[in-house]
Amino acid sequence: DVKVTQSSRYLVKRTGEKVFLECVQDMDHENMFWYRQDPGLGLRLIYFSYDVKMKEKGDIPEGYSVSREKKERFSLILESASTNQTSMYLCASRGLLKETQYFGPGTRLLVL
Amino acid sequence: RKEVEQDPGPFNVPEGATVAFNCTYSNSASQSFFWYRQDCRKEPKLLMSVYSSGNEDGRFTAQLNRASQYISLLIRDSKLSDSATYLCVVNPGGAGSYQLTFGKGTKLSVIP
Numbered sequence: 001d002v003k004v005t006q007s008s009r010y011l012v013k014r015t016g017e018k019v020f021l022e023c024v025q026d027m028d029h030e031n032m033f034w035y036r037q038d039p040g041l042g043l044r045l046i047y048f049s050y051d052v053k054m055k056e057k058g059d060i061p062e063g064y065s066v067s068r069e070k071k072e073r074f075s076l077i078l079e080s081a082s083t084n085q086t087s088m089y090l091c092a093s094r095g096l097l098k099e100t101q102y103f104g105p106g107t108r109l110l111v112l
Numbered sequence: 113r114k115e116v117e118q119d120p121g122p123f124n125v126p127e128g129a130t131v132a133f134n135c136t137y138s139n140s141a142s143q144s145f146f147w148y149r150q151d152c153r154k155e156p157k158l159l160m161s162v163y164s165s166g167n168e169d170g171r172f173t174a175q176l177n178r179a180s181q182y183i184s185l186l187i188r189d190s191k192l193s194d195s196a197t198y199l200c201v202v203n204p205g206g207a208g209s210y211q212l213t214f215g216k217g218t219k220l221s222v223i224p
Binding site: 031040041042043045048050056058090099100101103104105106 | 144146154155156157158199203210211212214215216217
C-alpha cells in the first residue's frame, strides 16, 4: 500500500527559528511536492522535486527552501519562521507513469 | 480568472439525496482532470479521474465538458460518510507535467 509519512503531525515554533519538515515515501516515486493549505486559499505549491537533488519553485517559494538528497526523502526548510507561515503543510509524491499524487497526513505548524 | 473555480458550499443535503458539484477551469489546453476528497483535518485522497467519455464508480459519476471547460461530480444516494470537502484538480500540462492545480474545494455535509 502507498505510504507517505511526515515527521510531525503538530509543531509549535517561535518566530525566527529554523524549522525542518521531513517527508518520506516508500513507493520509489520520482516526484515529490510540498504544499501549504490555508482556509479560503486552498492548496498552494511551495516547491517540488522531479528527481534526487533536483528542485523547482512552485507558486509560493518565498521564505522556504528544500532538500532532496535521497529519492525517498524530501525536506522543507523554513530558514527563519514567521507568523504568516503558520499553516498546514502537506507533502505528496507521484510516480512517472501515473498522475495521481499521494499525500502524507500533513503537519500543522504554529509559529508564535 | 482563477485557474480552477469551485463553489465552496457548504452543501447540506439529507441522506439519500443526489447532489452535484461543478468546477470550471481556465486553461483550455488542460489534459487531465480529477476529483479528490479531503476529510476534515486529513490529507486529500484521489476519488476518481475524469475522462472525456465520463466515468462512473458506484454512486459517483464524473463528467467532463471540454467545450465549456467544466467538470462535474454527481453523488447519488448520499451517505453520512460522504461528508467531506471535494477538490477539483486539473493537470494543465497532461501526463508529462509535474504539477496539479487544485480548486479550493466544495464542502458537503450529509445530514441524517
